[in-house]
Amino acid sequence: MARILIFGGHGKVALLLEPLLVAQGHTVTAVIRESAQEAEVAATGAQPVVADVEILDLDQLTNLIAGNDVVVWSAGAGGGSPSRTYAVDRDAAVRSMDAAAAAGALRYVMVSWIGSRADHGVAADSSFFPYADAKWAADAHLAGSALDWTILAPGTLTLDPPSGRIALDPVDDGAVSRADVAAVIAATIADDSTIGRTIRFGGGGEPIGHAIAG
Numbered sequence: 001m002a003r004i005l006i007f008g009g010h011g012k013v014a015l016l017l018e019p020l021l022v023a024q025g026h027t028v029t030a031v032i033r034e035s036a037q038e039a040e041v042a043a044t045g046a047q048p049v050v051a052d053v054e055i056l057d058l059d060q061l062t063n064l065i066a067g068n069d070v071v072v073w074s075a076g077a078g079g080g081s082p083s084r085t086y087a088v089d090r091d092a093a094v095r096s097m098d099a100a101a102a103a104g105a106l107r108y109v110m111v112s113w114i115g116s117r118a119d120h121g122v123a124a125d126s127s128f129f130p131y132a133d134a135k136w137a138a139d140a141h142l143a144g145s146a147l148d149w150t151i152l153a154p155g156t157l158t159l160d161p162p163s164g165r166i167a168l169d170p171v172d173d174g175a176v177s178r179a180d181v182a183a184v185i186a187a188t189i190a191d192d193s194t195i196g197r198t199i200r201f202g203g204g205g206e207p208i209g210h211a212i213a214g
Helices: 012-023 035-042 058-065 082-103 129-143 178-190 208-212
Strands: 003-007 027-032 047-050 070-073 107-111 148-154 165-168 197-203
Touching (some): 003 012, 012 178, 027 035, 058 082, 082 107, 129 148, 165 178, 165 208, 178 197
Parallel strands (some): 003 027, 027 047, 148 197
Antiparallel strands (some): 165 197
């Protein structure tokens, strides 16, 4: 069993992921921004820790990650100002990767998005461009690191119930339930064949464990 640290621990996907990991016997710590979120996170069985990743420096992040085996990045600025999008989705994410390496937590799972590529095609004057640009920069940094990384790139997130099934490399927008994304993260942590891979997926008909197996 592993000690797992989740950044963005109060997000919709993370709140579904945490009880899955706890049920598997892992020790789960969830990093959240506000103390008001502690009770909801604790109810999942995870241990909440209040910390603002936007302002933590490398040493502080290293101390936060130390003692864990796996880091899951599921944090994000959630849109809004471009400067904060870059500060969280790119800069804080990159610092967390460097901190994970410094802390010896080599297994790192990034929750990205299906369009995260160098040629993502989002116009520079689009309000979505800062997110697309920041996520790709973070993913590229992770892929170039010495961490045991996996980049998970789901399509459009829905609130549908879990199906337990996905499709890789969908040709449409890859709509997929947040519950299935949480299940993919949990399955990825358990499957070392996912290390060093970017897995783009949406809802589909293939059982999750079989779909992601290398």
